[in-house]
Amino acid sequence: MSDIEFGLDTFGGVTHDHSGAADTHPEVIANLVGDGVVADELGLDFFAVGEHHRPDFAVSAPELVLAAIAARTSSIRLGSAVTVLSSDDPVRVYERFATLDGISGGRAEIVAGRGSFIESFPLFGYDLKDYDVLFDEKLDLLSKLVRSQPVTWSGTTRASLTDQSVFPTTAAPMPVWVGVGGTPESVVRTARYGFGLFLAIIGGAPSRFKAYVDLFDRAQDQFGVPRAPVAVHSPGLVAETDEKARDLVYDGWLAFRTKLGAERGWGPVGPDEFEHEIERGSLYVGGPETVATKIAATLRTLKVNRFDLKYDQPVPHAVQRSSIELYGDKVVPLVKDMLAGG
Known part of the structure; x- marks a missing residue:
């Protein structure tokens, strides 16, 4: 497991200062660009920025933010988390990421997905009843664009293409991932492509x-395609001690979870659920050794190729930046040592 990569993901969630006042969207974006630069300086492998179209997230155009990071970094790979392909045009997605690939010297990656929110559908004139066909057809076209041009394609969700080339070209095919929340059909589809x-x-x-x-492995064998990598994205925050990390995260976690629950009809949550997610779930909150131990356990169990910490917990940006530094300086080396020790 010595070749496992470690990254950071952010949705550009709106942060607050210590008085509780919300940072502006320009402040959040500027801070986020700085986070990407720090991640590169720490030697991390990947930095991803998600796409949303709602007031509690500042980033609606990840490629622009990633381009700003690319111009100030040299090594870290840059991608989306995710690009909402269902409500976008695969040709434009390809063109934007190919441009990012040129700016970054070949470091761009596309992470395409349906998205966990639906605001982009009415915003761009799509009907939610077409949710499945939109993603299926657009993923099919994207697969052709990144692999071989010119492209001939037809479907029901956009204009057909006949021997069409799309520019700019890239020096090598861009890596493409599919963001999956956990349905077997999505896993099999990803393997097929x-x-x-x-x-x-x-x-x-x-x-x-x-x-x-395991299903992904079996499906790849069935389709006769080369083995593709698997990544895990999970939320968390690293602080000097377990107690401090819990204290920093809880209020913001509860507020956001309550707000999201009200939107989606979930039941109420409280301290018990918070502790359960830290101790036995997928919330990586604690001091460096605690978080490293939990990440190492996840990697041993799932045997994946990359772990990304979604670091933008609802805390002041200074706390996020400290978490990034602890993750790169302490957590990642600890995880590598733990995995090397068996």
Whole structure:
């Protein structure tokens, strides 16, 4: 497991200062660009920025933010987490990421997904009743664009293409992942296209996703495609001690979980659920050794190729930046040592 990669993901969630006042969207974006630069300086492998279209998240155009990071970094790979492909145009997605690939010297990766929110559908004129066909057809077209041009394609969700080339070109094919929340159909579809599997494990025991990793392996064998990598994305925060980390995260976690629960009809939560997610679920909150031990256990169980910590917990940005530094300086080396020790 010596070749496992370690990354950071952010949705650009709006942060607050210590008085509780919300940071502006420009402040959040500027801080996020700085986070990417620090991640590169720490020697991390991957930095991903998600796409949302709602007031509690500042980033609606991840490629622009990633381009700003690319211009100030040299090594870290850069991608989305995720690009909401269902409500976008695969041609434009390809063009934007190919441009990012050129700016970054070949470091761009596409993580395509349906998205966990639906605001982009009415915003861009799509009907939710077409939810499945939109993603299926657009993923099919994207697969052709990144692998071989010119492209001939037809479907029901956009204009057909006949021997069409799309620019700019890239020096090598861009890696593509599919963000999956945990349905067997999504796992099999990802395998069929030969894309990487990007598992969003945001609640419950990570071990329950072992069945999906195994299914992905079997499906790739069945389709006769080369083995593609698997990544895990999970939320967390690192502080100097377990107690401090819990204290920093709880209020914001509860507020966001309560707000999201009200939108989606979930039941109320409280301290018991918070502790359960830290102790046995998918919330990586604690001091460096605690978080490293939990990440190492997840990697041993799932045998994946990359672990990404979604670091943008609802805390002041200074706390997020400290968490990034502890993750890169202490947690990742500890995990590597633990895995090397068996």
